[in-house]
Amino acid sequence: MSQKINLRVWLKIPDAEAATVKNTLVRRMGYGNFLSDVKKERLFSIEVDSGDPQELAKSFARELVNENKESHKVLVDELVFDEGYVPVKVALHIEDGEAISTRDRLRNRLGFGNVLDVKKATIWKLYFKTLKPEAEIKAREIAERLLINPHKDTYEILSQ
Numbered sequence: 001m002s003q004k005i006n007l008r009v010w011l012k013i014p015d016a017e018a019a020t021v022k023n024t025l026v027r028r029m030g031y032g033n034f035l036s037d038v039k040k041e042r043l044f045s046i047e048v049d050s051g052d053p054q055e056l057a058k059s060f061a062r063e064l065v066n067e068n069k070e071s072h073k074v075l076v077d078e079l080v081f082d083e084g085y086v087p088v089k090v091a092l093h094i095e096d097g098e099a100i101s102t103r104d105r106l107r108n109r110l111g112f113g114n115v116l117d118v119k120k121a122t123i124w125k126l127y128f129k130t131l132k133p134e135a136e137i138k139a140r141e142i143a144e145r146l147l148i149n150p151h152k153d154t155y156e157i158l159s160q
Contacts, residue, residue: 002116005057006075007044008123013069015040021124025142034138037127043079043089044102047116053077056112063110064102079158086128086139087158091121094152123158 022038025031044064048056057074065072081087092099096119103118124147128135136157143155 002047002049003053004077005044005046005048005053005060006079007046007057007060007064008041008073008075009044009065009070010039010041010072011069012071018124021146024146029145031138031142034128034130034135035126035142036129037085039085039125039127041123041125043121043123045079045119045121046106047118048112048114049116050114056114059110059112060106063106081123081125081158084127085125086135088124088126088139088143088147089121089156089158090124090143090147090153091119091155092152093154096120 018038018040021040022035025035025038044060046056046060053076054074057076061072061074099118099120102120103115106112106115106118124143126135126139126142128138130138139157143157144150147153148155
């Protein structure tokens with residue numbers, strides 16, 4: 001039975017891309033009354049068919065996380081988020097060359113033959129001043145207006 005190791009990675013240092021997205025949403029797109037902050041994470045979902053997922057996750061983190069500037073969290077067979085923001089998962093619906101190259105690097109160069117697949121996504125953490133139903137509607141709107149390119153990306157509002 002395969003297991004999925006979800007490796008969430010975020011910057012310890014200020015994230016210029018998240019700041020730019022926030023400024024665009026607040027200053028140019030009129031979300032200042034609703035939005036209080038925007039943060040971003042990278043998500044690696046690594047499917048393995050054997051081995052201790054916690055031990056494997058440590059090895060994968062050593063390879064995929066730059067400890068000097070990034071923090072990370074590992075979740076096995078689940079993807080849960082804290083309260084207080086709406087997580088929007090943005091991923092490619094076309095072939096993801098970076099995910100394929102990460103999978104091949106783990107498998108071939110580092111010898112993790114138990115890696116079946118790697119998927120990569122960005123999690124946009126949208127912090128709203130409004131409550132849940134309205135916040136999720138605004139998150140969907142923001143995803144479609146700014147966070148995705150409909151020709152190559154899909155998005156999903158992840159439940160808390």
